[in-house]
Amino acid sequence: GESVGLHLPTLSVQEGDNSIINCAYSNSASDYFIWYKQESGKGPQFIIDIRSNMDKRQGQRVTVLLNKTVKHLSLQIAATQPGDSAVYFCAENMMDSSYKLIFGSGTRLLVRP
């Protein structure tokens, strides 16, 4: 909704530039990670995931990097477009039978025309 992202850190980028959104996760036992995009008034949408046995995974215009040593994830968006403006959350789970996802604090991405 209109209040999503109001108090979150904001990254402002020029249209066409690359964006890098960072996330620190909390549980060293987590072995599966997801990036979600949440637009105003909508629920989170899956962007890309990565398992802990990988360091990097690429999708269409997006790349996720995982550094398990420092418990850090990043989402790279190439050639950022106005439609990329949203709040981005990382989420983690332990790939156990619970399938619970624990969400990070989120970053608001603003794309300047």
Place this chain on the structure above:
Amino acid sequence: SAVISQKPSRDICQRGTSLTIQCQVDSQVTMMFWYRQQPGQSLTLIATANQGSEATYESGFVIDKFPISRPNLTFSTLTVSNMSPEDSSIYLCSAHRLADTGELFFGEGSRLTVL
């Protein structure tokens, strides 16, 4: 992807009342979850909705305040009881399908404002 429908999408409620949110998934899913998203914040897991048994609550959430039902594989309800202004939030239903890796699908959320 699974389509998750929530009702109501938004409501304005009076202090002390209770409201039940419904969540319907268009296909059978293994797990269903309820999250809360307070204004300007991230998502916090309230509980796992278990089919045919009591929900499993996360720390800080209790059944008396957030009773949950899940009578079958595609439907769940969350009740927010005895509401106060601090309960003003977006409540999100999510689900996991056995065929998927670990991603959860989310509904559009139910935005509650408590006066």
